[in-house]
Amino acid sequence: MKVTIDLIAQKVGVSKALVSLVINGKAKKYGISQLTCDRVMAVVRELNYKPNQMARSLRTGVSNTIGLIVSDISNGFYASMARQLEDLAANSGYNVVIGSTDENINKELRLINILRNRQVDGIILSSSQENSEELENMFKAGFPLVLIDRYFPNAGIPAVVAENSQGGATLAQHLFNQGFRNPLVLNITPSYISSVGERTSGFQKVFTDNSIVPEVVQIPFSDIYNVVYEIFSKKVKEKNLPDCVFAVNNNLATAFLSVLSKFNLAVPDDVALVCFDDLPYFSIIKPSITVVTQPLDVLCSRTFSLLMEQISNQEKVEEHETIFEPVTLITRESSIKIK
Amino acid sequence: MKVTIDLIAQKVGVSKALVSLVINGKAKKYGISQLTCDRVMAVVRELNYKPNQMARSLRTGVSNTIGLIVSDISNGFYASMARQLEDLAANSGYNVVIGSTDENINKELRLINILRNRQVDGIILSSSQENSEELENMFKAGFPLVLIDRYFPNAGIPAVVAENSQGGATLAQHLFNQGFRNPLVLNITPSYISSVGERTSGFQKVFTDNSIVPEVVQIPFSDIYNVVYEIFSKKVKEKNLPDCVFAVNNNLATAFLSVLSKFNLAVPDDVALVCFDDLPYFSIIKPSITVVTQPLDVLCSRTFSLLMEQISNQEKVEEHETIFEPVTLITRESSIKIK
DNA sequence: AAAAATAACTAAATCGATTTAGAATACTGT
DNA sequence: ACAGTATTCTAAATCGATTTAGTTATTTTT
Numbered sequence: 001m002k003v004t005i006d007l008i009a010q011k012v013g014v015s016k017a018l019v020s021l022v023i024n025g026k027a028k029k030y031g032i033s034q035l036t037c038d039r040v041m042a043v044v045r046e047l048n049y050k051p052n053q054m055a056r057s058l059r060t061g062v063s064n065t066i067g068l069i070v071s072d073i074s075n076g077f078y079a080s081m082a083r084q085l086e087d088l089a090a091n092s093g094y095n096v097v098i099g100s101t102d103e104n105i106n107k108e109l110r111l112i113n114i115l116r117n118r119q120v121d122g123i124i125l126s127s128s129q130e131n132s133e134e135l136e137n138m139f140k141a142g143f144p145l146v147l148i149d150r151y152f153p154n155a156g157i158p159a160v161v162a163e164n165s166q167g168g169a170t171l172a173q174h175l176f177n178q179g180f181r182n183p184l185v186l187n188i189t190p191s192y193i194s195s196v197g198e199r200t201s202g203f204q205k206v207f208t209d210n211s212i213v214p215e216v217v218q219i220p221f222s223d224i225y226n227v228v229y230e231i232f233s234k235k236v237k238e239k240n241l242p243d244c245v246f247a248v249n250n251n252l253a254t255a256f257l258s259v260l261s262k263f264n265l266a267v268p269d270d271v272a273l274v275c276f277d278d279l280p281y282f283s284i285i286k287p288s289i290t291v292v293t294q295p296l297d298v299l300c301s302r303t304f305s306l307l308m309e310q311i312s313n314q315e316k317v318e319e320h321e322t323i324f325e326p327v328t329l330i331t332r333e334s335s336i337k338i339k
Numbered sequence: 340m341k342v343t344i345d346l347i348a349q350k351v352g353v354s355k356a357l358v359s360l361v362i363n364g365k366a367k368k369y370g371i372s373q374l375t376c377d378r379v380m381a382v383v384r385e386l387n388y389k390p391n392q393m394a395r396s397l398r399t400g401v402s403n404t405i406g407l408i409v410s411d412i413s414n415g416f417y418a419s420m421a422r423q424l425e426d427l428a429a430n431s432g433y434n435v436v437i438g439s440t441d442e443n444i445n446k447e448l449r450l451i452n453i454l455r456n457r458q459v460d461g462i463i464l465s466s467s468q469e470n471s472e473e474l475e476n477m478f479k480a481g482f483p484l485v486l487i488d489r490y491f492p493n494a495g496i497p498a499v500v501a502e503n504s505q506g507g508a509t510l511a512q513h514l515f516n517q518g519f520r521n522p523l524v525l526n527i528t529p530s531y532i533s534s535v536g537e538r539t540s541g542f543q544k545v546f547t548d549n550s551i552v553p554e555v556v557q558i559p560f561s562d563i564y565n566v567v568y569e570i571f572s573k574k575v576k577e578k579n580l581p582d583c584v585f586a587v588n589n590n591l592a593t594a595f596l597s598v599l600s601k602f603n604l605a606v607p608d609d610v611a612l613v614c615f616d617d618l619p620y621f622s623i624i625k626p627s628i629t630v631v632t633q634p635l636d637v638l639c640s641r642t643f644s645l646l647m648e649q650i651s652n653q654e655k656v657e658e659h660e661t662i663f664e665p666v667t668l669i670t671r672e673s674s675i676k677i678k
Numbered sequence: 679a680a681a682a683a684t685a686a687c688t689a690a691a692t693c694g695a696t697t698t699a700g701a702a703t704a705c706t707g708t
Numbered sequence: 709a710c711a712g713t714a715t716t717c718t719a720a721a722t723c724g725a726t727t728t729a730g731t732t733a734t735t736t737t738t
Contacts (some may be wrong), residue, residue: 058393073421084413095438204585285620
């Protein structure tokens with residue numbers, strides 16, 4: 001037997017309107033007597049009544065649910081992001097529905113649609129779109145949306161990202177200072193994704209400013225290990241190894257390390273390594289891995305605030321600047337030149 | 340301007356009942372003419388109408404959403420689990436709402452409540468409860484529930500778990516065969532959690548059968564690194580090191596490796612290591628780490644099927660046996676005795 | 679040609695809440 | 709004693725779908 005607001009109202013002998021008002025803390029506002037409040041709450045507790053969220057959402061148009069869409073929730077970076085956002089959301093009475101896109105543009109669009117039909121109050125999105133048209137329309141139409149990790153320059157959609165370009169440059173400068181002169185960039189395809197694109201271009205600029213043009217290879221998202229293996233297989237055969245490698249994310253770094261060990265090559269003696277985003281094991285292994293890290297907690301809390309702002313102030317849908325959060329270089333053994 | 344079923348009905352010039360029937364594929368059943376169907380669908384497409392899920396759920400009592408509750412979604416194991424379940428769910432038209440409990444019994448109960456108020460159609464749970472009373476009641480009351488990774492013996496709640504005991508035994512036997520005689524078990528608190536409990540007891544049995552009683556230390560979930568550090572700090576001081584360590588999960592193994600390197604101790608020369616659940620880096624590092632792995636894909640698909648069964652057959656709420664999936668030993672360098 | 683059967687559709691109830699205008703009662707001041 | 713004001717509460721509309729009993733028009737049967 002279901003416990004609905006009608007049941008409560010019956011038991012107490014009042015209207016369900018009253019019960020609703022009491023439950024939603026509007027008793028004072030509507031001059032409901034303390035006695036009545038207490039009687040209602042007593043029954044509510046006795047029967048452990050919890051309002052049906054579907055009914056509530058239908059009426060109010062608010063679901064207290066937000067959507068989080070990322071390329072792959074099993075990826076450690078996004079998993080941590082999900083966790084932090086989950087906690088922030090929970091503190092504000094929100095739940096999180098999660099979707100993974102596999103970097104697939106259509107899957108992303110489909111997911112957005114599904115979540116909107118499910119009346120999520122807003123979406124936090126790490127987009128794999130190539131252009132931002134659809135997202136702009138959505139945002140301009142007043143749907144609460146915040147981009148995280150990846151943004152679209154000049155699209156006017158609120159976004160919170162790391163200073164990826166700066167991060168790439170920092171790593172490049174570090175390698176250059178160490179005396180490395182023959183860098184290879186392992187970049188992820190699709191390369192139009194802002195984060196990896198900017199990491200690469202920031203990296204490139206430092207070297208080209210020093211008259212060195214880094215080689216950049218594109219690795220498809222879906223088949224990292226094998227492609228990295230092929231690349232190094234060829235380079236080993238041609239005795240054409242770089243003296244250092246920049247992996248634009250930690251999956252690439254892991255694949256790279258795995259491939260190197262297959263070829264019995266050592267870091268940093270044979271090839272140095274730097275990468276984006278720390279992993280627990282990077283500081284444990286020998287050699288430990290030099291990285292640039294993003295302040296994930298800051299990214300998440302900024303993002304969540306921006307979303308909440310939009311959700312509460314339905315009117316103002318201003319253009320938003322992208323927020324760039326600074327990154328941190330952690331120098332470890334993998335990038336120290338052996339003399 | 341919202342696109343509702345009323346709008347569609349108006350535009351086409353039919354009742355909204357008809358629109359609903361057409362949309363839900365019941366046109367034939369209700370003898371609606373092909374012409375009318377086509378006219379409805381044309382408008383539906385033109386206005387890109389998608390039914391409001393809240394309204395639909397309110398009416399039907401079905402939300403096409405399932406809940407996933409784990410201790411921590413940022414943990415790689417659960418993140419992968421989430422991803423696999425998300426994909427399975429998506430294929431069946433379901434969304435996944437995620438919650439993390441931090442191994443906190445009350446948080447878990449609260450989350451279950453919240454998800455149920457949100458009318459999730461069922462819950463997949465990796466429980467941190469000490470006893471299963473509440474969960475049993477829920478299940479017996481007909482709420483679709485499947486336990487994953489952790490179960491309650493004789494509770495009658497459907498569960499899909501790895502052969503943890505067997506896994507612990509396998510690792511123990513491997514270590515014993517390698518000649519290790521002084522094992523230390525790093526166990527997670529709370530230890531009533533079936534998975535880690537059984538890993539430990541399975542491990543212990545093999546050694547006690549060989550007249551060796553392994554030392555077991557309890558590490559609180561929330562502060563792994565520091566506690567492991569303290570333990571080894573003491574052991575190093577007392578020159579009382581074990582010759583091998585069994586970490587009941589990969590977080591413990593990572594912390595252990597980190598601590599060991601702090602003390603300049605080497606694996607496996609000073610202390611060997613085996614652990615439960617593989618990580619990408621375990622096969623890359625020197626030495627690579629011996630592990631027992633769970634067939635996560637099988638666990639997930641079995642779990643999801645069991646949940647779907649319950650969701651579709653509302654009547655039969657039978658007692659269920661726990662399903663145990665076999666685990667696999669991957670022998671690597673960290674457990675090979677140096678002569 | 680009246681009765682029965684079929685085809686194609688619709689009205690209205692329903693799910694479980696929220697919200698607002700206004701009803702009922704008691705209390706003031708003159 | 710009565711209009712005016714508080715106080716406390718309720719009726720009914722509403723959100724956007726689904727579902728079922730029933731209506732209307734058409735065709736078939738006898």
